[in-house]
Amino acid sequence: MHNEENCRFAKTHEWAHMEGDIATVGISNHAQEEISDIVFVDLPKVGQQVTAGQNCCVIESVKSASEIYAPVSGEVMEVNTALTNDPGLVNREPHAGGWLFKVKMTAPAEYEALMDLSAYKATIQK
Amino acid sequence: MTTDLKTTPLYNACCQAGGRMVDFHGWLLPVQFQSIIAEHKAVRENAGMFDVSHMGQIWVEGKDAYPFVQYITCNNIKQTPAAGTYTHMLTPQGTIIDDMIAFCLNAEKFLIVVNAACRQEDFEWMKTQSARFNVTVTDASDQYGMIALQGPHALEKLEVLLPGISALPRFHIQAVELFGEPGYVTRTGYTGEDGAEIMLSPTGIVKLWEALLQAGVTPCGLGARDVLRLEAGYLLNGQDADQTRTPYEAACGWVVKLSKEDFIGKPALEKQKAQGLAQKLTAFELKGAGVPRHGCKIFYEGKEVGFVTSGTFSPLFKGIAVGYAQAGLTPGAQVEIEIHGRRIPAVVTKTPFYKNRV
Known part of the structure; x- marks a missing residue:
């Protein structure tokens, strides 16, 4: 199961957790704190191709809309349908129940290029 | 942080309360403390306070x-x-x-x-x-800090500090002395709830903030204020109206008294009233998922008819917005609002979205 320790992070605050060639994607605890009050998640479609670094999803909070960028490239295999009725899960459990979607990776090297938790934490403390 | 941003007398108090400070028209003000939704709830159900010293x-x-x-x-x-x-x-x-x-x-x-x-x-x-009038006009803005204390229990909280203040009628003003400082209380607000706005010296206003915090009043930021005022159908000047829009266009015809002898703008408004409006500020409730925002296009019968000036997620009504659209759209009319490239169904509605005792 994914948690903050066993994920890798993009500089745009998404995390990915790899199991085989499937990466689960979410947003970091820091990102959910910044966005706060999440009220709607416009998830990608199952079967959609996403590209690392490209926006693929929108998270709406009361005050703003935030673009979410795919940390890795591939095909969306599954989306977190629990967020349809409870988008606040992303705020409460950003690294667990609040995951966004799962991608079948086409370039696993992209995953290796993401930051580990301590490197990511260093970027947000600047 | 750039140094040309202005701060209010409550800047330090807001920071201490966990306020996320943002640039609001050149002022550093809290957009939120803990959560916009929690702050919204505090004002609708209990009592919240806003630093409005920038007014x-x-x-x-x-x-x-x-x-x-x-x-x-x-x-x-x-x-x-x-x-x-x-x-x-x-x-x-x-x-x-x-x-x-x-x-x-x-x-x-x-x-x-x-x-x-x-x-x-x-x-x-x-x-x-x-x-050409025998008057003096004085800007006293820097002499006052100001707190908007709002919510169904707001007046009780103030009553403890100012016994008898609850007798002040709605939309009235009273000179007061608080913490030994002279100031004014008005029974007004921008949330659709009962409450008061208190103007006091910069030192007095800090004491009032502390006293209200002690009394259990929730500090609230601009984010909650925007949701509350939009639910209550209040105009945000500079966003929903500006020097290109008349009160008629801004759906504030009730503010115009053409029966008055003379006032600046009267001839132009008489002419517009006779000619009719091309566009009018109209309220919308989203019927699909999403959050309408400033700038979203509005479509009616497939044609673009205007754009959203203020939109938000309301904890009470979901997606709500006001915007300029062709005049004559009546409540119940089906429209679409374009959000992130998708047209989401919405319906024209009356304002206020939220109607309470005030």
């Missing part, structure tokens, strides 16, 4: 104070001592410079409370217009 206070004093305020704004100003009147100050073209509340202290003394973003321009305009 402007302008005194109009002298023999012609009443005729002057009547001349520079379009509503019929009450001249009963302590009574306040919501009004608009217009250009000669009938467009909106600012919306404001004019409080009558006596026939020769009015306090006008204006928006932060416009306060300099408002003051300059009033100064210029005052030349």
Whole structure:
């Protein structure tokens, strides 16, 4: 199961957790704190191709809309349908129940290029 | 942080309470403390407070104070001592410079409370217009800090500090002394709830903030304030109205009293009233998922008819918005609002979205 320790992070605050060639994607605890009050998640479609670094999803909070960028490239295999009725899960459990979607990776090297938790934490403390 | 941003007397208090400070028209103000949704709930169900020290206070004093305020704004100003009147100050073209509340202290003394973003321009305009009147116009904005205390339990909280204040009628003003400092309380607000706005010296306002915190009042930021005022159907000048829009276009026809002898903008408004409107500020409730935002396009019968000026997620009504659309759309009309490239169904609705005891 994914948690903050066993994920890798993009500089745009998404995390990915790899199991085989499937990466689960979410947003970091820091990102959910910044966005706060999440009220709607416009998830990608199952079967959609996403590209690392490209926006693929929108998270709406009361005050703003935030673009979410795919940390890795591939095909969306599954989306977190629990967020349809409870988008606040992303705020409460950003690294667990609040995951966004799962991608079948086409370039696993992209995953290796993401930051580990301590490197990511260093970027947000600047 | 850039140094040219202004801070209010409550800046440190807001930071201590966990406020996320943002640039709001050149002022550093809290957009939120803990959560916009929690703050919204506090104001709708209990009591919340906002730092509104950035708002402007302008005194109009002298023999012609009443005729002057009547001349520079379009509503019929009450001249009963302590009574306040919501009004608009217009250009000669009938467009909106600012919306404001004019409080009558006596026939020769009015306090006008204006928006932060416009306060300099408002003051300059009033100064210029005052030349042929026997009045003095004074910008006292820096002498006052201001807290908006709002919610069904707001008055009880203030009653503890100012016994008897609950007797102040809605939209009225009272001179008070709090913590040994002179100030004013008005029974007004921008949330659709009962409450008061308190103007006090910069040192006094900090003491009031601390006292209200102790009394369990929730500090609230601009984020919650925007949701609350939109639910209550209040205009945000600079966003829902500006110097390209008249009060008629801004759906504030009730603020225009053409029966008044003369006021700046009157001939232009008479002409517009006779000719009819092309566009009018209209309210929408989203029927699909999503959050309408400023700038989203509005479609009616497949044609683009306008755009959203203010939109948000309301914890009570989900996606709500106001925007300029072709005049004549009536409540119930089906429209679409384009959000992130997708057209989401919405319905024209009456304002306010939220109606309470005030």
